[in-house]
Structure formats: C-alpha cells, structure tokens
Amino acid sequence: MEHCKLQIGCLVVVLYILISYTRQYKSYKMNLHETFFDELSILGLLCLSFDCATAYTVNRLDSVNPLLNLFLHLMFLLCIDSVVFGLFLYMLNITDVHPRRRIAKLAVYFPYIANIIVVVANIGTLNYIYGEHTNYSMGISVYTCFSMVIVYTLMTVIVFFTRIRHIESHKRRCIIIYVLVSLTGMTIQFFNPEYLITSIVVTVMILGIYLSYEDPALKELSEYYSETVMSFANLVENRDSSTGGHIKRTTKYVRLIAQNLQNRGYHKDILTKDYISNVEKAAPLHDIGKISVRMPFFKNRENSRTKNLLL
Template sequence: MLRMEIALFLVLAFVALVYFSAGRKHTMLHKTFSVLLIVMLVHLAFDAATIYTVGHLDTVPLLLNDILHRFFIGTMVLAVYLFYQYIAILAEEETGNPRRFDLAARIYLAAAELGVMLLPVHYAVTPRGNYSDGIHASVCYISTAFYLLLCVWLLLRNWAQIDRKKKFAVGAALAIEVCVSLLQAINPTWLISGMGLTLMTMSFYLTLENPDILRAELTEQKMSMLYLKSQVNPHFLYNTLDTIRIQAQLNNDKQVADLLMRLVDFFRLSVKVDRQMVALDDELELLEAYMELMCYRYPELTCSYDIDPDLGGVLVPNFILQPIVENSLLHGLKNKGYRGEVRIVAQRSAQHEGRMEIQVIDTGSGFAEGAKAKIEELLLHYDKQPAKLEGNSIGVLNVQKRIKLLCGRDCGLWYTENPDGGVTAHLLLPVTDEEGEE
C-alpha cells in the first residue's frame, strides 16, 4: 500500500508541475484548483507516512503516530471541502446561481478540524492489518459524506444548466469517490482513501483544468476574432465609399481627404491582430474612426464619449467596442433612420472592486419582441454556442467569449433597456495596465 501512495504522490506532483507552469488567467476556479493540488500533495505525503507508522505500532512512538494521523485526517477534510468549493464555484459560473451553503460548509470545516486536533486517536490491530478507528477516524467519513452530499445536491439542482462535458466530469468524479469511500468503510484495512481523492483530482484536471484544452479554446477564439475582423460589414464599406464618391463629385474640398483618411485609419487599426489585449485608448481610437465615418454618412447621428482619463492605459480585449456599437446602429438606430445618439461611457465600477464598466448607450428603438430574451440566453450560455461564421449575433457572441476567456468568468457583456428608450450594452472588465498591475 505504501508503494501505491508514493506512486499517487509522484503522479500528482507531475500534474502540479505541468499545471503551475502553464500560463492562465487566475480566476477563482483556477485558484481553488491550485490550492486543492497543493493540499492533495500534502495529504498524500501524510497518507504515506501514516500507512507506514500504523503498520509499525510496536516501534513507532504513539505520540508521533497520533500527530501524523491528525494531520492526515485534517488534510483529508480540507481536501473534500475544496472539492465542494470547486464544484460550487463551477456551478455558480455556469448558472449564475449564488453559492448558498458556503457558510455552513466553512462552519463544518472549522468544527471538523477542531475535532481532528482534539478527539482521541484509537488504533485497531487485526491479522489483516492495522488502521485507525473510533470517533477520531469517523470524522473523515462524516466529512466526506457531508461534502459529497452538498456536491451531489449542487450537481442535480443545476444539471440542466451546466455544460454537458463539465457535469459528466463532476458526476464521474463524485461516483468514483463514493465507491472508494464505501469500499474503505467496508474494508478499513485497504487504506485506499488517497486513491479516491487522487482520482477525483485527476478527473478535474484532465477534463476541466487541462492547459492544452484551455489553449485550444484560446486559439479557437483568436481564429474567430480574426474571421470577424476579416468580415467587416461589406455594406459599411460600399456605402461609405459611395458617400465619398458622391461627395467628391459635389465638392472639391478638404472633406474628401478627411473622410478618406478616417477610412484608412479605421482599416489600419482594425487589422492590428498581433495582440489579444490593447490599451483602452487604442480601442477608442478605432471606434472614433468608425463613428466619424458613420456620423458623416448620417448627419443626424451623433456620438459622445465620457471616459475616465485614468483608464486610458487599461488593457482590454482587442476589437470589442466596434462590434457592439455597430450592433447598436443596425438593431436600434437604423429603425429610427439613424437619428439619435450613441454614448460611450467608461468608469470604474462602483459595485465590483478592481473592475471597470464600459457602457454603449443608444437612443434607438430598443429590443424587438423576444429579442432581449434571445440575447440573454446567448450571452449566458456563450460557452455552449457553436462557433458562428455568419448571422447578426456573431459580434456579440465573439465579444462575450473573448472577455470570458481573457478576463475571467466574472467579467462579461450584458444588456439593459433604457427608461427613455434604446438599449445599453454593459462590459465589465478588469482594471489592468500594460504592466499587468491593477
């Protein structure tokens, strides 16, 4: 058995090395898994030590045996708590439902760890092998049952809303741990609890936290962004060139040169794809070039900006504002003959520390009947949507996917209706400058 624990430790150590060496956004989910990996390595070390010491009760001092067993069970309770935390955060990210049992889970964790440190340790000596039993050992069984029940409840309650791959990965991991725990309870001398927790950790890593999978998602989103940039609305291009042509016929003045310059600026800025993240000022420069052309085509269309000057250097995903503004024009102001205003606001978020909110506010006709519900469904389940290469929602979906991937799942895009008419697009983004500091 000792050899098995050593093998499990080495396998998990290799997984941890690969995991921590891979670049990633440090979201709450990834931070929880990182802590889980460290706790599991410590737990397996104590597991291996106690397997040896419990088998040599006649030679190992009782005090040392007790200390090692307390840390072994204490780290086990902490590990199953972290499994619950990981699944709870995953369910919250997938569904938007708040975590209801966090306080109860933490209170139980504190009580269980206190019991682990204070309750007397007892050892059973049998012909088939020695093991710890009694009230102290029962803490690990009760804790595992408590947190597994919470996890199963979370999974079943949110089954329909969680991504298919993720819910089956979580379900398989829980099934493995339930089976191993039952076998351990029936055959205490088997000492296989570490195997169950390791298999749970491995299932989460292979299906949910694998760096290669995350890199593949990033590549997919980058290709989608490149496609979007290469498919700038041809109507915009043709109509703008036609406007310039007519203006050239009517006026032989500086305006034509200015229009051409702004058009060149727009395309020059829009094809800069060498970086995933750019300064907000650069993103606004692209938007200003686009809106100047649109406002010239439609004289009764105006655009205004209210930008916190301290946010100019904040990094944002490349090419996220122009698709949102274009969406406002095509689905809101077009129905009003392009008469109205688009207002761009960028301020620090009052509700979310370390975040800023960019708002694209239009005075258009608002959502058509049923359109808001469709957009909300699209944005909520963005990761379940297939890659789109055509259609009106490609820009919105692309923006949401790239924000979630590059900035974290707590950031993103959503829409509200304005009391006086029109629609506001909200983009919540982290406040991170070019040196990666908040």
C-alpha cells in the same frame, strides 16, 4: 514499505499532474491562479504524503514515537477533510453558485469548521486496530472525519445534478465519474477501514478535475478559437470606423442578458452553459456580412452622420 505502495503510486501520479499543469501554464504564458486547482493539487499531495506516512507508522507502532504517529494521523485527517471540502467549493465555482447571504455561507462552512474542532479535540483518543492485513486507526476523530467527507461528497453530487445546466455537456460525464468514484471509495473506506483506499479517491478526484476543466492545452485551444472569432469581427469593425467598440459591447450585453435569464429560471431547456457559450462566441460575428459591402457605403454613411451633426 509494503503497506504504503498504493499511496506512493498515487503520490507519483498527482505529482506528475501538478508538474505538467504548472509547466504547461508557464509555456503558454497563462495565469496560473485563474482557479484554485493548483492549491487543491498541493493539498492533495499533502494528503497523500500523510496517508503514506500513517500507513507506514501505524504498522510499526513499536518503533515509532507515539506523538509523531498521532501528529501524522491528525494531519492526514485534516487534509482529507480539506480536500473533499475543496472539491465541494470547486463544484460551487464551476456551476456559478456564489452564496452571499450569511445563512448560506454558514451552511457551506459550518460542517467543515465543526469537524476540524471535533477532530483536533479528540485526536488523543485515537485507537489502533491490528487487522488481518494491515493495522489502522479508529476513534471519534476518524468517524467524524469520514462522516463529514461523505456529507460533503453527497452535497457535491446534489449541487452537480441540480446545476447540471451550468456545466458544459462534454464535461459532465467525466465529472460524474470522479464524483461517484469519490463517494463510493469513501463509503467503502468508512465501513472497511482496513482497505486504506483513500489515496485512490484523492487521485481520481484531482485527475478528473484536471482532464475535464484544468488541462492548459484545452484552455489554450479555446483561447485560439476565441481570438480567431474576434479577428474576423475586427475586420468588420476596421472597415466601419463609426462602430467604435460596438462588437465588444454587444458580446458583453449578450452574455449578461443570457446569464440573467438563466439565473431567473427562464427557458431552462434552452439556456444551458453550452448554449450561452455558443451565443457569446457567435455575437461578435453578427455584422460579418459587412466585409463584402463596398467601402464607399461606409464613407457616405459617415459623411451623412457628420452633416446631420453640423446641421
């Protein structure tokens, strides 16, 4: 077990994150499938499990069935590719990038699909190297896998810096840290395969996403804030029966106008995700002053409208 202590430790951390994430969502009665973080976490658990298994079997080649060892390595390579590809899709999602054209979709998925084919086709040519501290595997499948990992991690970095205005400012630092750690770790692993630090990269990635975006407590706090704002807005609306769903419609219009201006490239220095979020939250309060207006004003206003309709 001395060769897989790191993997076991990382496995415990990710398992704890997933359990905590699931329990908090159930306690807050929130929708667990708002994003695919739960699927990404499960994929990370599988990746760490196969990483742990291969670290054990590759150092016991004399006693382990060769086909079992080959299968475990295949699953590990496929899982690590899938985790990094999932990170890239997650970055596209949080930065509001949704490829619609076939060429764009092909550019997103083709390297991943091609890599899967190459890894599976060449897994039989895997070689095992006896290192100074631990054994490790090499071959076309390994080189292809880690090359694709570096490519998608670089693409994730590019998307992050080109779409940084679409990410809240307080979340950027955390994202930068876990993306750069992933890129650095994968690069070190590629050029120094004996280090076997892939598990650290996966753990840092999942932990970074959880802390910056998926913590249920922070989401619940944000929802409480929005409910408080809407409660004040409803006080205004309840005093003036003629407004109907005016507040909700105004909020939707504000969000749509701001997002369309942002997508068209207008006012790039102003229309960040923070600004749009703040404007959207403030929109329901645009008539907050009506709370201090006397009720007869609203009744006279409503009666005058009724008379005009009758005339």
